Amino acid sequence: xxxxxxxxxxxxxxxxxxxxxxxxxxxxxxxxxxxxxxxxxxxxxxxxxxxxxxxxxxxxxxxxxxxxxxxxxxxxxxxxxxxxxxxxxxxxxxxxxxxxxxxxxxxxxxxxxxxxxxxxxxxxxxxxxxxxxxxxxxxxxxxxxxxxxxxxxxxxxxxxxxxxxxxxxxxxxxxxxxxxxxxxxxxxxxxxxxxxxxxxxxxxxxxxxxxxxxxxxxxxxxxxxxxxxxxxxxxxxxxxxxxxxxxxxxxxxxxxxxxxxxxxxxxxxxxxxxxxxxxxxxxxxxxxxxxxxxxxxxxxxxxxxxxxxxxxxxxxxx
Amino acid sequence: xxxxxxxxxxxxxxxxxxxxxxxxxxxxxxxxxxxxxxxxxxxxxxxxxxxxxxxxxxxxxxxxxxxxxxxxxxxxxxxxxxxxxxxxxxxxxxxxxxxxxxxxxxxxxxxxxxxxxxxxxxxxxxxxxxxxxxxxxxxxxxxxxxxxxxxxxxxxxxxxxxxxxxxxxxxxxxxxxxxxxxxxxxxxxxxxxxxxxxxxxxxxxxxxxxxxxxxxxxxxxxxxxxxxxxxxxxxxxxxxxxxxxxxxxxxxxxxxxxxxxxxxxxxxxxxxxxxxxxxxxxxxxxxxxxxxxxxxxxxxxxxxxxxxxxxxxxxxxx
Numbered sequence: 001x002x003x004x005x006x007x008x009x010x011x012x013x014x015x016x017x018x019x020x021x022x023x024x025x026x027x028x029x030x031x032x033x034x035x036x037x038x039x040x041x042x043x044x045x046x047x048x049x050x051x052x053x054x055x056x057x058x059x060x061x062x063x064x065x066x067x068x069x070x071x072x073x074x075x076x077x078x079x080x081x082x083x084x085x086x087x088x089x090x091x092x093x094x095x096x097x098x099x100x101x102x103x104x105x106x107x108x109x110x111x112x113x114x115x116x117x118x119x120x121x122x123x124x125x126x127x128x129x130x131x132x133x134x135x136x137x138x139x140x141x142x143x144x145x146x147x148x149x150x151x152x153x154x155x156x157x158x159x160x161x162x163x164x165x166x167x168x169x170x171x172x173x174x175x176x177x178x179x180x181x182x183x184x185x186x187x188x189x190x191x192x193x194x195x196x197x198x199x200x201x202x203x204x205x206x207x208x209x210x211x212x213x214x215x216x217x218x219x220x221x222x223x224x225x226x227x228x229x230x231x232x233x234x235x236x237x238x239x240x241x242x243x244x245x246x247x248x249x250x251x252x253x254x255x256x257x258x259x260x261x262x263x264x265x266x267x268x269x270x271x272x273x274x275x276x277x278x279x280x281x282x283x284x285x286x287x288x289x290x291x292x293x294x295x296x297x298x299x300x301x302x303x304x305x306x307x308x309x310x311x312x313x314x315x316x317x318x
Numbered sequence: 319x320x321x322x323x324x325x326x327x328x329x330x331x332x333x334x335x336x337x338x339x340x341x342x343x344x345x346x347x348x349x350x351x352x353x354x355x356x357x358x359x360x361x362x363x364x365x366x367x368x369x370x371x372x373x374x375x376x377x378x379x380x381x382x383x384x385x386x387x388x389x390x391x392x393x394x395x396x397x398x399x400x401x402x403x404x405x406x407x408x409x410x411x412x413x414x415x416x417x418x419x420x421x422x423x424x425x426x427x428x429x430x431x432x433x434x435x436x437x438x439x440x441x442x443x444x445x446x447x448x449x450x451x452x453x454x455x456x457x458x459x460x461x462x463x464x465x466x467x468x469x470x471x472x473x474x475x476x477x478x479x480x481x482x483x484x485x486x487x488x489x490x491x492x493x494x495x496x497x498x499x500x501x502x503x504x505x506x507x508x509x510x511x512x513x514x515x516x517x518x519x520x521x522x523x524x525x526x527x528x529x530x531x532x533x534x535x536x537x538x539x540x541x542x543x544x545x546x547x548x549x550x551x552x553x554x555x556x557x558x559x560x561x562x563x564x565x566x567x568x569x570x571x572x573x574x575x576x577x578x579x580x581x582x583x584x585x586x587x588x589x590x591x592x593x594x595x596x597x598x599x600x601x602x603x604x605x606x607x608x609x610x611x612x613x614x615x616x617x618x619x620x621x622x623x624x625x626x627x628x629x630x631x632x633x634x635x636x
Binding site: 092095096099119120143144145147148151175176189190191192193194195196197198200310311312 | 410413414417437438461462463465466469493494507508509510511512513514515516518628629630
């Protein structure tokens with residue numbers, strides 16, 4: 001109901017009478033008043049003037065279903081949004097939803113996380129209302145071994161949306177980090193639930209530093225606010241990101257991984273350079289020479305042998 | 319408490335006084351009597367004779383934690399057992415437990431399943447008290463791409479335990495079916511929950527036809543009862559299977575996949591023969607020439623090219 005009330009308030013910048021809203025939605029004036037109070041409590045600045053009615057002065061920069069859905073116009077990405085003020089981990093919640101048959105495109109978003117997760121059990125710092133922390137359930141019809149392409153697809157989508165909304169050049173460090181001016185702005189965690197020959201579902205977790213203050217960031221990290229010199233609307237950026245993900249996902253479904261990898265190359269920070277890859281118990285060093293069709297990294301070692309890397313921590317050497 | 323009472327009753331075949339059991343366990347005679355009644359209700363044949371005490375005449379062939387744990391002597395496999403009279407699917411329950419940090423070796427067993435699952439969403443018929451239907455949580459320190467070896471490991475363990483307990487030659491049809499005399503006796507379903515470069519956990523589901531009657535089986539299937547001409551103790555077979563799985567898992571941890579694949583070769587039904595592999599939208603045909611170190615099947619196609627297959631439905635051609 002609150003969503004419907006907001007729809008009416010967002011239609012124009014003029015006052016709209018309470019009677020009109022109430023009768024269109026089939027609720028009482030008192031019921032309407034109660035909902036308006038709750039919206040004001042959630043940060044909506046709604047002015048009420050006798051004989052004129054209500055007017056929406058401003059909306060809070062909250063990543064709620066109401067805000068994110070408004071004008072989103074996607075086909076399946078974020079058609080279903082689970083929004084939380086805080087959550088221990090959007091990944092855990094989304095993996096759970098995936099097992100409970102949540103549809104492809106379902107989004108779990110939290111304004112803050114107490115146990116935000118990064119790759120390999122690392123933590124992701126998620127201060128309230130500063131960044132965008134969400135998990136996305138996808139059900140791609142690809143083999144489990146092809147799933148790394150999804151990490152690339154999401155990295156590309158982040159770069160595109162940062163470019164479109166902020167005008168900044170974001171670059172990808174293989175496989176899952178996004179950098180702006182040499183410092184990390186976003187991380188991607190991909191988890192799969194699969195049989196040997198079929199993906200049941202994939203959960204993509206994205207953490208993106210938006211309005212984080214410089215003093216709250218570690219040395220290697222940055223935020224869009226720090227880069228731009230001013231804060232920006234998380235809602236607008238998030239909507240653009242969701243649209244980019246959907247477009248790229250549809251593109252992959254139609255034309256395979258080729259166009260995604262092509263885009264990835266244009267955003268990449270890793271190809272061509274000399275790198276060192278750390279695994280749990282060893283490392284290899286060489287030249288990053290290419291990306292395979294499944295998203296894995298090809299490294300030419302000093303002896304000339306080419307090795308295929310599905311994932312790992314890489315260090316860019318000079 | 320019931321487990322402890324059973325331990326006392328199982329110690330010898332003589333009568334044991336109620337006073338003795340009650341005082342050793344620190345419970346009242348009345349409390350003991352109540353537990354004994356509950357055990358009788360679950361199928362334990364316990365005789366009570368005044369002045370002599372209680373004697374256990376027979377135990378039901380139930381796969382309960384009490385029965386399965388008794389004399390099992392494993393290090394980590396089935397140290398924790400979740401037992402159900404019926405469950406929609408042991409796989410779903412175990413995947414859930416895996417996400418809730420259940421330890422490696424945790425077993426979920428159901429006497430019957432309403433939605434028993436096989437590969438690719440197929441159903442597994444699980445009539446009550448007839449077969450062994452369980453899921454096992456493992457946390458192997460191997461790459462996600464190496465996980466097919468776990469299917470082979472469990473197939474080998476099934477063959478070994480069928481041989482040891484029933485004296486029957488069970489054979490493996492790659493990747494996940496076990497056959498006796500040309501008909502299917504068991505299926506294995508492997509599901510993983512993983513990051514791109516790290517397995518969080520694996521759930522192995524095994525369905526094994528033990529005392530199923532011939533008339534309840536489809537034409538291509540058989541049961542150990544049908545093959546032997548008499549029914550057998552599911553508990554004894556299950557315990558042996560759990561021990562074989564543990565031994566093979568420890569072996570793999572120490573020596574890698576080599577010894578498992580070697581055993582697999584000796585039990586195999588697929589290698590050397592001409593086969594046809596069906597995928598979702600196509601098929602390939604050729605000679606099954608080997609198993610790779612990660613458990614995948616190598617097929618030499620008629621044009622001479624060797625293709626590596628991670629999973630699929632295979633048909634043995636003549």
